[in-house]
Amino acid sequence: KDTQKAIELIQMFLEHGADIEAVDEADRSTPLGLAAREGHLELVELLLATGARPDGAGASWATPLAWAQRRRHGAVAELLRSRGA
Numbered sequence: 001k002d003t004q005k006a007i008e009l010i011q012m013f014l015e016h017g018a019d020i021e022a023v024d025e026a027d028r029s030t031p032l033g034l035a036a037r038e039g040h041l042e043l044v045e046l047l048l049a050t051g052a053r054p055d056g057a058g059a060s061w062a063t064p065l066a067w068a069q070r071r072r073h074g075a076v077a078e079l080l081r082s083r084g085a
Helices: 002-015 031-038 041-049 064-070 074-082
Strands: none
Touching: 002 041, 031 041, 031 064, 031 074, 041 074, 064 074
């Protein structure tokens, strides 16, 4: 249920022009990086499908793949690798 709500919010933000590559100052991560950090596979899939760069980040340690690997989210890491991360 929470994931569905997050998907709806992301879709709404994107429809209204939100920057899919915006970097969070604290985590140096894009929305994709934050989704990968938390292991939200469905959100990662949605963000990739809407054009998020699989390697986008504000620092090398904050890439989506780096977060997925550090947090041991294997399915997310595999998906990111398959998309060029």
